Amino acid sequence: QKEVEQNSGPLSVPEGAIASLNCTYSDRGSQSFFWYRQYSGKSPELIMFIYSNGDKEDGRFTAQLNKASQYVSLLIRDSQPSDSATYLCAVNRGDYKLSFGAGTTVTVRA
Amino acid sequence: DADVTQTPRNRITKTGKRIMLECSQTKGHDRMYWYRQDPGLGLRLIYYSFDVKDINKGEISDGYSVSRQAQAKFSLSLESAIPNQTALYFCATSESPTERQFFGPGTRLTVL
Numbered sequence: 124q125k126e127v128e129q130n131s132g133p134l135s136v137p138e139g140a141i142a143s144l145n146c147t148y149s150d151r152g153s154q155s156f157f158w159y160r161q162y163s164g165k166s167p168e169l170i171m172f173i174y175s176n177g178d179k180e181d182g183r184f185t186a187q188l189n190k191a192s193q194y195v196s197l198l199i200r201d202s203q204p205s206d207s208a209t210y211l212c213a214v215n216r217g218d219y220k221l222s223f224g225a226g227t228t229v230t231v232r233a
Numbered sequence: 234d235a236d237v238t239q240t241p242r243n244r245i246t247k248t249g250k251r252i253m254l255e256c257s258q259t260k261g262h263d264r265m266y267w268y269r270q271d272p273g274l275g276l277r278l279i280y281y282s283f284d285v286k287d288i289n290k291g292e293i294s295d296g297y298s299v300s301r302q303a304q305a306k307f308s309l310s311l312e313s314a315i316p317n318q319t320a321l322y323f324c325a326t327s328e329s330p331t332e333r334q335f336f337g338p339g340t341r342l343t344v345l
Contacts, residue, residue, distance in 0.1 A: 131273070155332055166323055166336040167276070211275065215332050219264060219283065220291075225275040 126150060127214050129224035137232055142199040144227050146212030149193070156188055156195045157213040157221065160206075167211055171197060202231045236260045237337035239324050245343045252311040254340050256324030264327045265307040266334065267291075267299060269320040276323065282307055314344040 129146050136142045148156075155174050159167035171186040173179045173195065179186045185198040195214075199206055209226040216222070237258045246252055256265065267279040278291030280299040288299060296318060300308045311318055324337040 127275075157333065164321075164339075164341075166339050169333055169335065172331070172333055213334075219327065219332060220266075220278060220281060221276075221332075221334055223276040225273055 125224075126222040127212055127224040129210075129212050129227045131225060132228040133230050134227055135230045135232060136202050138202060138204060140202050142202050142206065142229050142231070144197040144199075144210050144212075144229070145194060146196065146214075146224055147194045148212075148214045148222075150214070150216050150222075151190075151193060152216055153190075153193075153214045154217045155215040156186070157215070158184075158186060158195075158197045159211040159213060161209045161211055161226065163209075199229070202229075204231050204233055207231045237324060237326055237335055239322075239337040239340050241340060242338065243341045245345065246314055247345050248315055250314050250344075252314050252342065254309045254322055254324075254342070256307045256309070256337055258305050258307075258324075258326045258337075260326050260328070260335060261304075262326035262328050262335075263304060264329070265301070266325040266327070267297075267307070267309045268323045268325065269293065269318075270323065270339075271320050279309065279322075311342075311344075314342075316344045318342065319344045 158171040161167045173186040187196045212224040213221040266281045268276040282301045322340045325334045327334040
């Protein structure tokens with residue numbers, strides 16, 4: 124079982140819709156959770172991080188964490204063509220290292 | 234100015250050659266990391282360093298070595314490059330205590 128799993132996609136959503144991305148992790152002791160956005164050929168860019176159960180909102184992005192079910196999700200509201208990218212879920216088990224999922228590719232169609 | 238820089242940005246080399254990738258940061262972070270990224274496999278940790286005197290192997294360290302010359306500099310070497318080391322390589326730093334990691338622009342390495 125992989126430490127961090129994501130649906131690879133592609134996830135295609137119309138402009139203005141909500142994109143919903145999911146991530147599950149295997150280590151119940153994981154402590155912090157991150158979402159990175161990566162455009163093709165570019166480096167990952169941190170867009171959200173969450174440490175506690177519940178929701179965290181930042182602009183059009185909302186991260187949701189459920190430690191009991193071992194999943195973390197990312198919602199992108201009012202999706203824009205510029206949101207088309209690969210989104211990487213990363214989990215920190217408390218040992219200062221991140222385990223990354225393989226990423227979900229999102230395409231926002233105009 | 235970029236906080237984390239990597240040189241070179243692109244490199245084509247031949248099997249058996251020694252290659253060094255360099256990373257510098259101005260963020261003042263103690264922790265630095267080297268990852269490689271292959272299509273469909275996500276980011277995999279090669280080596281990491283928590284300070285100048287602390288170097289640790291990651292999940293895929295075979296065929297690689299590193300040097301932490303200073304707090305701000307962390308180099309990755311391929312002693313004898315092979316074609317399956319063709320990949321995108323990223324350096325990252327992390328801050329304490331949030332553990333957020335910040336990535337350099339990447340080096341695209343091709344081994345022929």
